[in-house]
Amino acid sequence: xxxxxxxxxxxxxxxxxxxxxxxxxxxxxxxxxxxxxxxxxxxxxxxxxxxxxxxxxxxxxxxxxxxxxxxxxxxxxxxxxxxxxxxxxxxxxxxxxxxxxxxxxxxxxxxxxxxxxxxxxxxxxxxxxxxxxxxxxxxxxxxxxxxxxxxxxxxxxxxxxxxxxxxxxxxxxxxxxxxxxxxxxxxxxxxxxxxxxxxxxxxxxxxxxxxxxxxxxxxxxxxxxxxxxxxxxxxxxxxxxxxxxxxxxxxxxxxxxxxxxxxxxxxxxxxxxxxxxxxxxxxxxxxxxxxxxxxxxxxxxxxxxxxxxxxxxxxxxxxxxxxxxxxxxxxxxxxxxxxxxxxxxxxxxxxxxxxxxxxxxxxxxxxxxxxxxxxxxxxxxxxxxxxxxxxxxxxxxxxxxxxxxxxxxxxxxxxxxxxxxxxxxxxxxxxxxxxx
Numbered sequence: 001x002x003x004x005x006x007x008x009x010x011x012x013x014x015x016x017x018x019x020x021x022x023x024x025x026x027x028x029x030x031x032x033x034x035x036x037x038x039x040x041x042x043x044x045x046x047x048x049x050x051x052x053x054x055x056x057x058x059x060x061x062x063x064x065x066x067x068x069x070x071x072x073x074x075x076x077x078x079x080x081x082x083x084x085x086x087x088x089x090x091x092x093x094x095x096x097x098x099x100x101x102x103x104x105x106x107x108x109x110x111x112x113x114x115x116x117x118x119x120x121x122x123x124x125x126x127x128x129x130x131x132x133x134x135x136x137x138x139x140x141x142x143x144x145x146x147x148x149x150x151x152x153x154x155x156x157x158x159x160x161x162x163x164x165x166x167x168x169x170x171x172x173x174x175x176x177x178x179x180x181x182x183x184x185x186x187x188x189x190x191x192x193x194x195x196x197x198x199x200x201x202x203x204x205x206x207x208x209x210x211x212x213x214x215x216x217x218x219x220x221x222x223x224x225x226x227x228x229x230x231x232x233x234x235x236x237x238x239x240x241x242x243x244x245x246x247x248x249x250x251x252x253x254x255x256x257x258x259x260x261x262x263x264x265x266x267x268x269x270x271x272x273x274x275x276x277x278x279x280x281x282x283x284x285x286x287x288x289x290x291x292x293x294x295x296x297x298x299x300x301x302x303x304x305x306x307x308x309x310x311x312x313x314x315x316x317x318x319x320x321x322x323x324x325x326x327x328x329x330x331x332x333x334x335x336x337x338x339x340x341x342x343x344x345x346x347x348x349x350x351x352x353x354x355x356x357x358x359x360x361x362x363x364x365x366x367x368x369x370x371x372x373x374x375x376x377x378x379x380x381x382x383x384x385x386x387x388x389x390x391x392x393x394x395x396x397x398x399x400x401x402x403x404x405x406x407x408x409x410x411x412x413x414x415x416x417x418x419x420x421x422x423x424x425x426x427x428x429x430x431x432x433x434x435x436x
Contacts, residue, residue: 019314023409026307027358028365029406033300038401039391040293051150052278054247056255057103060087060239061273073212074268079284083268084250088241091266093335096249099148099315103240104138104231132182134175135224138231141168145228146212148244154180157211166232174210179225192250219283239270242278251277315347315416336426343421347380359402 063070074083091100116218125330139145146153146160153159154177158166163174180189188211195205196410215226245254258265258275265272276284390396 009053015318016350019318020350021312022314023351023354023413024361025356026311027355027405027409028362029170029303030307030408031362031401033296033303034404034408036296037300038404042391044215048083049151049213052282054245054251055092055278056147056243056245056248056251057274057276058091058241058243058258058272059274060084060241060270060327062239063269063271068339070269079268080270083270084239086267087265087270087272090267091241096246097243098146098246099244101143101145101148101242102140103242132225133180134179134227137228139228141166141230141232146241150244151215152213152215153231154211157190158209160212163210163212168208168209168232170230170232171204171206172209172230173206174212174228175208176212176214176226178214179227180208180211182225251279276368292331304408306367311409311412312416315413316420330389336422339424340418340421344414344417347417348410351410351413352406355402355406359398359405361396 065072074080088100088102091097142165144164146164151160153163157163175189183189183194184192189208190210191208193205193207195203198204212226212228217224243254245251255275255277258272262272270398329342390400
Protein backbone atom coordinates (compact mmCIF):
# COMPACT_ATOMS: atom_id res chain seq x y z
CA UNK A 1 0.00 0.00 0.00
CA UNK A 2 2.78 2.46 0.95
CA UNK A 3 4.62 1.83 -2.35
CA UNK A 4 1.39 2.45 -4.26
CA UNK A 5 0.83 5.70 -2.32
CA UNK A 6 4.35 6.98 -3.02
CA UNK A 7 4.03 6.01 -6.69
CA UNK A 8 0.71 7.84 -7.01
CA UNK A 9 2.13 10.94 -5.33
CA UNK A 10 5.04 10.96 -7.74
CA UNK A 11 2.78 10.40 -10.73
CA UNK A 12 0.66 13.41 -9.73
CA UNK A 13 3.62 15.49 -8.58
CA UNK A 14 2.65 18.46 -10.77
CA UNK A 15 -0.79 18.63 -9.17
CA UNK A 16 0.56 17.91 -5.67
CA UNK A 17 3.52 20.31 -5.82
CA UNK A 18 1.66 23.54 -5.16
CA UNK A 19 -0.53 21.82 -2.55
CA UNK A 20 2.66 20.63 -0.82
CA UNK A 21 4.04 24.20 -0.71
CA UNK A 22 0.70 25.46 0.62
CA UNK A 23 0.78 22.89 3.45
CA UNK A 24 4.32 23.93 4.44
CA UNK A 25 3.31 27.59 4.67
CA UNK A 26 0.15 26.67 6.60
CA UNK A 27 2.24 24.59 9.03
CA UNK A 28 4.59 27.50 9.80
CA UNK A 29 1.76 29.99 10.43
CA UNK A 30 -0.21 27.40 12.39
CA UNK A 31 2.84 26.72 14.62
CA UNK A 32 3.07 30.41 15.56
CA UNK A 33 -0.63 30.74 16.39
CA UNK A 34 -1.02 27.40 18.15
CA UNK A 35 2.10 28.10 20.19
CA UNK A 36 0.74 31.28 21.76
CA UNK A 37 -2.79 29.90 22.15
CA UNK A 38 -1.71 26.62 23.73
CA UNK A 39 0.60 28.35 26.22
CA UNK A 40 -2.11 30.90 27.07
CA UNK A 41 -4.78 28.24 27.66
CA UNK A 42 -2.45 26.05 29.69
CA UNK A 43 -1.12 28.87 31.90
CA UNK A 44 -4.63 30.18 32.41
CA UNK A 45 -5.76 26.83 33.85
CA UNK A 46 -2.79 26.45 36.19
CA UNK A 47 -3.38 26.97 39.89
CA UNK A 48 -1.85 30.01 41.58
CA UNK A 49 -0.73 27.73 44.41
CA UNK A 50 -2.87 29.50 46.99
CA UNK A 51 -6.54 30.32 47.56
CA UNK A 52 -7.27 33.75 46.06
CA UNK A 53 -11.07 33.57 46.05
CA UNK A 54 -11.57 35.05 49.55
CA UNK A 55 -8.85 37.70 49.29
CA UNK A 56 -9.11 41.44 48.79
CA UNK A 57 -6.51 44.22 48.65
CA UNK A 58 -6.73 47.52 50.49
CA UNK A 59 -4.62 50.58 49.69
CA UNK A 60 -4.20 53.35 52.27
CA UNK A 61 -3.24 56.91 51.41
CA UNK A 62 -2.03 59.70 53.68
CA UNK A 63 -3.34 63.24 53.57
CA UNK A 64 -0.74 65.79 52.47
CA UNK A 65 -0.11 69.22 54.07
CA UNK A 66 -2.24 70.71 51.28
CA UNK A 67 -5.32 68.74 52.40
CA UNK A 68 -7.81 70.19 54.87
CA UNK A 69 -7.88 66.98 56.94
CA UNK A 70 -4.10 66.84 57.30
CA UNK A 71 -2.82 66.97 60.91
CA UNK A 72 0.89 67.65 61.44
CA UNK A 73 0.73 66.06 64.93
CA UNK A 74 0.37 62.65 63.25
CA UNK A 75 3.31 63.06 60.88
CA UNK A 76 6.14 61.49 62.89
CA UNK A 77 7.32 58.02 61.85
CA UNK A 78 6.12 56.38 65.07
CA UNK A 79 2.75 58.09 64.74
CA UNK A 80 2.34 57.03 61.13
CA UNK A 81 3.14 53.40 61.96
CA UNK A 82 0.76 53.46 64.95
CA UNK A 83 -2.15 54.77 62.86
CA UNK A 84 -1.58 52.23 60.09
CA UNK A 85 -1.51 49.45 62.71
CA UNK A 86 -4.73 50.86 64.17
CA UNK A 87 -6.46 50.56 60.79
CA UNK A 88 -5.23 46.98 60.54
CA UNK A 89 -6.67 46.21 63.97
CA UNK A 90 -10.01 47.70 62.88
CA UNK A 91 -10.00 45.45 59.81
CA UNK A 92 -9.17 42.37 61.89
CA UNK A 93 -12.08 43.17 64.19
CA UNK A 94 -14.57 43.19 61.32
CA UNK A 95 -17.10 40.37 61.22
CA UNK A 96 -16.17 37.80 58.59
CA UNK A 97 -12.44 38.70 58.48
CA UNK A 98 -10.15 35.72 59.04
CA UNK A 99 -6.70 37.30 58.62
CA UNK A 100 -5.00 40.53 57.57
CA UNK A 101 -1.39 41.02 56.48
CA UNK A 102 0.81 43.71 54.96
CA UNK A 103 1.81 43.71 51.31
CA UNK A 104 4.85 45.55 50.00
CA UNK A 105 3.50 46.87 46.69
CA UNK A 106 0.04 48.02 45.64
CA UNK A 107 0.40 47.30 41.91
CA UNK A 108 0.92 43.54 42.19
CA UNK A 109 -0.28 40.52 44.13
CA UNK A 110 2.20 38.53 46.22
CA UNK A 111 4.72 41.03 44.95
CA UNK A 112 8.22 40.23 43.76
CA UNK A 113 10.48 43.10 44.79
CA UNK A 114 13.65 41.85 43.15
CA UNK A 115 15.54 38.78 42.09
CA UNK A 116 18.86 37.52 43.35
CA UNK A 117 21.16 34.55 43.08
CA UNK A 118 21.77 32.14 45.91
CA UNK A 119 24.74 29.80 46.02
CA UNK A 120 25.17 26.38 47.58
CA UNK A 121 28.32 24.68 48.77
CA UNK A 122 28.37 20.90 49.04
CA UNK A 123 31.11 19.04 50.86
CA UNK A 124 34.55 20.34 49.99
CA UNK A 125 33.50 22.28 46.93
CA UNK A 126 34.78 25.83 46.57
CA UNK A 127 32.49 28.73 47.40
CA UNK A 128 31.61 29.37 43.73
CA UNK A 129 29.92 25.99 43.30
CA UNK A 130 26.20 26.07 42.47
CA UNK A 131 24.30 29.27 41.58
CA UNK A 132 20.54 29.61 40.94
CA UNK A 133 18.43 32.74 40.54
CA UNK A 134 15.18 33.33 42.42
CA UNK A 135 12.48 36.00 42.78
CA UNK A 136 12.51 37.51 46.28
CA UNK A 137 9.36 38.44 48.21
CA UNK A 138 9.49 40.38 51.48
CA UNK A 139 7.18 39.71 54.41
CA UNK A 140 6.79 41.06 57.96
CA UNK A 141 7.16 38.24 60.53
CA UNK A 142 4.35 37.82 63.04
CA UNK A 143 1.81 39.23 60.59
CA UNK A 144 -0.08 36.13 59.42
CA UNK A 145 1.47 36.49 55.96
CA UNK A 146 1.49 32.86 54.79
CA UNK A 147 -1.86 31.75 56.22
CA UNK A 148 -3.56 34.94 54.98
CA UNK A 149 -2.61 34.00 51.42
CA UNK A 150 -3.52 30.38 52.05
CA UNK A 151 -0.12 28.97 51.12
CA UNK A 152 0.78 25.41 52.04
CA UNK A 153 4.06 23.94 53.25
CA UNK A 154 5.61 20.67 52.11
CA UNK A 155 6.11 17.58 54.26
CA UNK A 156 8.97 18.09 56.69
CA UNK A 157 8.58 21.87 56.83
CA UNK A 158 6.89 24.01 59.50
CA UNK A 159 3.29 24.89 58.63
CA UNK A 160 2.24 28.25 57.17
CA UNK A 161 1.03 29.39 60.60
CA UNK A 162 4.31 28.38 62.23
CA UNK A 163 6.34 30.15 59.53
CA UNK A 164 4.38 33.38 60.07
CA UNK A 165 4.99 33.35 63.84
CA UNK A 166 8.62 32.21 63.72
CA UNK A 167 11.53 34.42 64.80
CA UNK A 168 13.88 35.18 61.92
CA UNK A 169 17.39 36.47 61.48
CA UNK A 170 18.21 39.08 58.85
CA UNK A 171 19.35 36.55 56.25
CA UNK A 172 16.91 33.68 56.97
CA UNK A 173 14.80 32.57 54.01
CA UNK A 174 11.81 30.44 53.13
CA UNK A 175 11.87 28.89 49.65
CA UNK A 176 9.36 27.23 47.37
CA UNK A 177 9.49 23.52 46.64
CA UNK A 178 11.01 23.76 43.17
CA UNK A 179 13.84 26.03 44.32
CA UNK A 180 14.70 23.64 47.16
CA UNK A 181 14.61 20.70 44.75
CA UNK A 182 17.11 22.39 42.42
CA UNK A 183 19.71 22.45 45.15
CA UNK A 184 18.90 19.41 47.28
CA UNK A 185 16.84 17.04 45.13
CA UNK A 186 14.39 15.07 47.27
CA UNK A 187 16.23 15.83 50.53
CA UNK A 188 14.53 17.93 53.21
CA UNK A 189 15.92 21.44 52.69
CA UNK A 190 14.85 22.81 56.09
CA UNK A 191 17.92 23.70 58.12
CA UNK A 192 20.30 23.69 55.15
CA UNK A 193 22.14 26.86 54.17
CA UNK A 194 22.52 28.88 50.99
CA UNK A 195 24.51 32.06 50.62
CA UNK A 196 24.50 35.24 48.55
CA UNK A 197 27.04 37.97 47.86
CA UNK A 198 25.91 41.42 49.00
CA UNK A 199 26.79 44.82 47.52
CA UNK A 200 29.95 44.96 49.65
CA UNK A 201 31.07 41.63 48.19
CA UNK A 202 30.52 39.92 51.55
CA UNK A 203 29.29 36.34 51.76
CA UNK A 204 25.97 36.21 53.65
CA UNK A 205 24.75 32.79 54.74
CA UNK A 206 20.99 32.15 54.67
CA UNK A 207 19.52 29.25 56.66
CA UNK A 208 16.36 27.78 55.10
CA UNK A 209 13.60 27.99 57.73
CA UNK A 210 10.83 26.39 55.69
CA UNK A 211 9.71 25.12 52.27
CA UNK A 212 6.38 26.12 50.71
CA UNK A 213 4.49 24.53 47.85
CA UNK A 214 5.10 26.20 44.47
CA UNK A 215 3.33 29.53 43.98
CA UNK A 216 2.59 31.71 40.94
CA UNK A 217 2.86 35.32 41.99
CA UNK A 218 1.42 36.55 38.69
CA UNK A 219 -1.37 34.92 36.69
CA UNK A 220 0.18 35.71 33.32
CA UNK A 221 3.59 34.24 34.15
CA UNK A 222 4.67 30.62 34.50
CA UNK A 223 5.46 29.15 37.90
CA UNK A 224 8.52 30.86 39.36
CA UNK A 225 10.92 29.77 42.06
CA UNK A 226 10.43 32.10 45.02
CA UNK A 227 12.33 32.99 48.18
CA UNK A 228 10.63 34.81 51.07
CA UNK A 229 12.80 37.10 53.22
CA UNK A 230 11.77 38.74 56.52
CA UNK A 231 11.53 42.53 56.61
CA UNK A 232 12.29 44.19 59.95
CA UNK A 233 13.79 47.55 59.06
CA UNK A 234 10.98 49.21 57.06
CA UNK A 235 11.49 52.98 57.26
CA UNK A 236 7.89 53.77 56.35
CA UNK A 237 4.68 51.96 57.34
CA UNK A 238 3.33 49.63 54.68
CA UNK A 239 0.12 51.07 53.28
CA UNK A 240 -1.17 48.08 51.31
CA UNK A 241 -2.95 45.25 53.10
CA UNK A 242 -4.30 41.87 52.06
CA UNK A 243 -7.44 40.65 53.82
CA UNK A 244 -8.67 37.05 53.91
CA UNK A 245 -12.38 36.59 54.55
CA UNK A 246 -14.12 33.54 55.98
CA UNK A 247 -15.45 31.06 53.39
CA UNK A 248 -19.10 32.07 53.91
CA UNK A 249 -18.48 35.82 53.41
CA UNK A 250 -19.26 37.51 50.07
CA UNK A 251 -16.05 39.27 48.99
CA UNK A 252 -17.86 41.71 46.68
CA UNK A 253 -20.20 42.80 49.48
CA UNK A 254 -17.25 43.28 51.84
CA UNK A 255 -15.51 45.51 49.28
CA UNK A 256 -18.68 47.61 48.86
CA UNK A 257 -18.96 47.95 52.63
CA UNK A 258 -15.39 49.26 52.90
CA UNK A 259 -15.89 51.68 50.00
CA UNK A 260 -18.97 53.15 51.69
CA UNK A 261 -17.33 53.34 55.14
CA UNK A 262 -14.03 55.10 54.44
CA UNK A 263 -14.29 57.35 57.49
CA UNK A 264 -14.72 54.33 59.79
CA UNK A 265 -11.38 52.95 58.59
CA UNK A 266 -9.30 56.11 58.82
CA UNK A 267 -6.79 56.97 61.50
CA UNK A 268 -4.45 59.94 61.83
CA UNK A 269 -3.63 61.09 58.31
CA UNK A 270 -4.38 57.71 56.74
CA UNK A 271 -7.60 56.63 55.06
CA UNK A 272 -8.75 53.85 52.72
CA UNK A 273 -8.10 54.94 49.15
CA UNK A 274 -8.82 51.82 47.09
CA UNK A 275 -10.33 48.39 47.72
CA UNK A 276 -10.64 45.51 45.27
CA UNK A 277 -10.99 41.75 45.27
CA UNK A 278 -7.97 39.68 44.34
CA UNK A 279 -9.78 38.29 41.33
CA UNK A 280 -10.25 41.86 40.04
CA UNK A 281 -6.61 42.64 40.86
CA UNK A 282 -5.42 39.60 38.92
CA UNK A 283 -7.48 40.64 35.90
CA UNK A 284 -6.18 44.21 36.17
CA UNK A 285 -2.49 43.28 36.47
CA UNK A 286 -2.68 40.82 33.58
CA UNK A 287 -5.03 42.95 31.47
CA UNK A 288 -2.73 43.69 28.52
CA UNK A 289 -1.43 40.14 28.50
CA UNK A 290 -5.00 38.82 28.60
CA UNK A 291 -6.14 41.04 25.72
CA UNK A 292 -3.16 40.07 23.55
CA UNK A 293 -3.58 36.34 24.13
CA UNK A 294 -7.32 36.42 23.57
CA UNK A 295 -6.74 38.30 20.34
CA UNK A 296 -4.24 35.66 19.21
CA UNK A 297 -6.67 32.93 20.27
CA UNK A 298 -9.46 34.49 18.16
CA UNK A 299 -7.05 34.87 15.21
CA UNK A 300 -6.10 31.20 15.60
CA UNK A 301 -9.73 30.11 15.43
CA UNK A 302 -10.35 32.41 12.45
CA UNK A 303 -7.24 31.07 10.70
CA UNK A 304 -8.19 27.45 11.38
CA UNK A 305 -11.70 27.92 10.00
CA UNK A 306 -10.64 29.75 6.84
CA UNK A 307 -7.52 27.76 6.05
CA UNK A 308 -9.30 24.57 7.02
CA UNK A 309 -12.07 25.27 4.54
CA UNK A 310 -9.46 26.15 1.90
CA UNK A 311 -7.53 22.91 2.43
CA UNK A 312 -10.71 20.86 2.48
CA UNK A 313 -11.87 22.51 -0.76
CA UNK A 314 -8.49 21.94 -2.45
CA UNK A 315 -8.34 18.25 -1.60
CA UNK A 316 -12.02 17.84 -2.37
CA UNK A 317 -11.49 19.00 -5.95
CA UNK A 318 -8.24 17.08 -6.24
CA UNK A 319 -9.91 13.87 -5.08
CA UNK A 320 -12.96 14.28 -7.32
CA UNK A 321 -10.62 14.39 -10.32
CA UNK A 322 -9.37 10.91 -9.38
CA UNK A 323 -12.57 9.18 -10.55
CA UNK A 324 -10.69 7.49 -13.41
CA UNK A 325 -8.06 6.08 -10.99
CA UNK A 326 -10.83 4.74 -8.77
CA UNK A 327 -12.45 3.05 -11.80
CA UNK A 328 -9.16 1.37 -12.79
CA UNK A 329 -8.63 0.11 -9.23
CA UNK A 330 -12.20 -1.20 -9.05
CA UNK A 331 -11.74 -3.03 -12.37
CA UNK A 332 -8.69 -4.81 -10.88
CA UNK A 333 -10.70 -5.93 -7.84
CA UNK A 334 -9.96 -3.20 -5.30
CA UNK A 335 -12.64 -2.73 -2.67
CA UNK A 336 -14.24 0.60 -1.89
CA UNK A 337 -12.42 0.70 1.46
CA UNK A 338 -9.06 0.07 -0.26
CA UNK A 339 -9.64 3.03 -2.56
CA UNK A 340 -10.54 5.31 0.35
CA UNK A 341 -7.51 4.14 2.35
CA UNK A 342 -5.19 4.81 -0.55
CA UNK A 343 -6.52 8.31 -1.22
CA UNK A 344 -6.48 9.25 2.47
CA UNK A 345 -3.03 7.67 2.79
CA UNK A 346 -1.72 9.93 0.03
CA UNK A 347 -3.02 12.96 1.91
CA UNK A 348 -1.53 11.79 5.21
CA UNK A 349 1.91 11.13 3.66
CA UNK A 350 1.88 14.50 1.88
CA UNK A 351 0.78 16.25 5.10
CA UNK A 352 3.37 14.45 7.22
CA UNK A 353 6.27 15.52 5.03
CA UNK A 354 4.93 19.10 4.67
CA UNK A 355 4.34 19.57 8.42
CA UNK A 356 7.77 18.14 9.27
CA UNK A 357 9.45 20.56 6.86
CA UNK A 358 7.28 23.49 8.04
CA UNK A 359 8.03 22.85 11.74
CA UNK A 360 11.77 22.62 11.18
CA UNK A 361 11.76 25.77 9.05
CA UNK A 362 10.04 27.54 11.95
CA UNK A 363 12.59 26.00 14.33
CA UNK A 364 15.44 27.74 12.52
CA UNK A 365 13.46 30.99 12.21
CA UNK A 366 12.81 30.95 15.97
CA UNK A 367 16.52 30.41 16.65
CA UNK A 368 17.21 33.67 14.85
CA UNK A 369 14.21 35.51 16.35
CA UNK A 370 13.55 34.04 19.83
CA UNK A 371 10.57 36.32 20.55
CA UNK A 372 8.58 34.35 17.97
CA UNK A 373 8.42 31.30 20.19
CA UNK A 374 7.27 30.91 23.77
CA UNK A 375 9.71 28.03 24.05
CA UNK A 376 12.64 30.33 23.25
CA UNK A 377 11.37 33.55 24.83
CA UNK A 378 10.61 31.87 28.17
CA UNK A 379 13.29 29.24 28.28
CA UNK A 380 14.16 26.95 31.13
CA UNK A 381 17.74 27.21 32.26
CA UNK A 382 19.48 26.08 35.43
CA UNK A 383 20.57 29.66 36.07
CA UNK A 384 17.07 31.14 35.79
CA UNK A 385 14.14 30.99 38.15
CA UNK A 386 11.43 29.54 35.91
CA UNK A 387 10.22 26.07 36.81
CA UNK A 388 10.78 23.32 34.25
CA UNK A 389 7.50 22.22 32.68
CA UNK A 390 6.55 21.60 29.07
CA UNK A 391 6.07 25.29 28.22
CA UNK A 392 9.58 26.25 29.31
CA UNK A 393 11.33 23.04 28.27
CA UNK A 394 12.16 23.54 24.59
CA UNK A 395 12.31 19.87 23.63
CA UNK A 396 8.89 19.07 25.10
CA UNK A 397 7.43 22.36 23.91
CA UNK A 398 8.58 21.90 20.32
CA UNK A 399 7.32 18.31 20.15
CA UNK A 400 3.88 19.11 21.67
CA UNK A 401 3.16 22.14 19.45
CA UNK A 402 4.49 20.31 16.36
CA UNK A 403 2.25 17.35 17.18
CA UNK A 404 -0.74 19.69 17.54
CA UNK A 405 0.06 21.19 14.12
CA UNK A 406 0.35 17.73 12.64
CA UNK A 407 -2.97 16.54 14.07
CA UNK A 408 -4.82 19.66 12.89
CA UNK A 409 -3.40 19.48 9.35
CA UNK A 410 -3.90 15.71 8.97
CA UNK A 411 -7.49 15.88 10.25
CA UNK A 412 -8.29 18.76 7.90
CA UNK A 413 -6.76 17.01 4.88
CA UNK A 414 -8.45 13.71 5.77
CA UNK A 415 -11.86 15.40 5.92
CA UNK A 416 -11.21 17.06 2.55
CA UNK A 417 -10.35 13.68 1.01
CA UNK A 418 -12.76 11.28 2.72
CA UNK A 419 -16.06 12.81 1.62
CA UNK A 420 -15.33 12.88 -2.15
CA UNK A 421 -13.33 9.60 -1.86
CA UNK A 422 -16.38 7.91 -0.46
CA UNK A 423 -18.39 9.07 -3.46
CA UNK A 424 -15.93 8.12 -6.20
CA UNK A 425 -15.20 4.73 -4.60
CA UNK A 426 -18.86 3.84 -5.16
CA UNK A 427 -18.65 4.60 -8.89
CA UNK A 428 -19.01 1.54 -11.11
CA UNK A 429 -15.86 0.76 -13.17
CA UNK A 430 -17.79 0.93 -16.48
CA UNK A 431 -19.09 4.43 -15.66
CA UNK A 432 -15.67 5.66 -14.58
CA UNK A 433 -13.93 4.29 -17.71
CA UNK A 434 -16.70 5.07 -20.23
CA UNK A 435 -14.62 7.63 -22.11
CA UNK A 436 -11.42 5.53 -22.22
